[in-house]
Amino acid sequence: MTMSKSLRRALLYGSAAPILGALLWLRFGYEAPADFLQLLRGVDAQLRLAHGIPAHDRDGQAVAAHVELLDAASCDLELARQQEPDSPLLLEFDGFLWHLRGNPREAAKCYRRARLMPDCSIEQRDVLAFNEARMQALAGARVEALELLEGAQTEFAAAYQIPCLLERSELLHALARDGEAKKLLEQVRAADAPVAWIAAGRLYASMGDIEAAESALVAAAVRVPIADAHLALLKLAKGDADSCWQLLERAARLAPAEMRRLLREEPTAWQAIAEDARFLRLTEPMSATPGR
Numbered sequence: 001m002t003m004s005k006s007l008r009r010a011l012l013y014g015s016a017a018p019i020l021g022a023l024l025w026l027r028f029g030y031e032a033p034a035d036f037l038q039l040l041r042g043v044d045a046q047l048r049l050a051h052g053i054p055a056h057d058r059d060g061q062a063v064a065a066h067v068e069l070l071d072a073a074s075c076d077l078e079l080a081r082q083q084e085p086d087s088p089l090l091l092e093f094d095g096f097l098w099h100l101r102g103n104p105r106e107a108a109k110c111y112r113r114a115r116l117m118p119d120c121s122i123e124q125r126d127v128l129a130f131n132e133a134r135m136q137a138l139a140g141a142r143v144e145a146l147e148l149l150e151g152a153q154t155e156f157a158a159a160y161q162i163p164c165l166l167e168r169s170e171l172l173h174a175l176a177r178d179g180e181a182k183k184l185l186e187q188v189r190a191a192d193a194p195v196a197w198i199a200a201g202r203l204y205a206s207m208g209d210i211e212a213a214e215s216a217l218v219a220a221a222v223r224v225p226i227a228d229a230h231l232a233l234l235k236l237a238k239g240d241a242d243s244c245w246q247l248l249e250r251a252a253r254l255a256p257a258e259m260r261r262l263l264r265e266e267p268t269a270w271q272a273i274a275e276d277a278r279f280l281r282l283t284e285p286m287s288a289t290p291g292r
Helices: 005-013 020-028 036-051 064-083 088-100 104-115 122-138 142-152 158-174 178-190 194-206 210-221 227-237 241-254 256-265 267-273 277-283
Strands: none
Touching (some): 036 088, 088 104, 122 142, 178 194, 194 227, 210 227, 256 277
């Protein structure tokens, strides 16, 4: 089993699993209390499980399993804090916990405090800046989120440059500043980043620039087949059902699992053809390959 990115980053903060507990157990049969990393493994698992459970049921009532997981994670975080109170990783988990509890403003504060700590690695500061901006946006502070990313753009590592341009473009669109957003998207399209071109195409479409959206998706489809499914949605919106089906069939051949996931995740977007037998065939689960 591989360790999550958050746990791997714990090592960057100077944390290491002590061997004292194991030695005591071997000699005296004593089970040592959970160490820092063990506690964080539990927190990581609890928060990821809670993230996959709805916070409220159809009647608006809190889902007990969701609440219990968050409470357990909170208790383990406090235990971990007693061992390493100045760990930026603890604040990162605090931020995720506040997010899952529906308080993005407090989550943003935690991410900010974590990235300003002296023991925070350069790589993690980039991640935390994105998290902080996203929580600010969720809290309604889009201007503050945009200013944060604008200020950090030149400081981000190369791997985060394009994602930052996309995040800024989305914020600008949400602030009704589409002209500025499109200028950033031009930079995205000029980069060798076909997956990002798909995101750019979707954002162009949300701004009503269908021509630019199609251009970005057509370019992406040469190297990323799932772009055809996104392009099919544009064709469907324009009433071109024949082209839509052709693109969906091609995506089904080249990227079947991704295409099925996309169709299931955005059911309302496909309502015009949702009852068609061909669509039902495309969305049905893939059969498992028989064992040898």
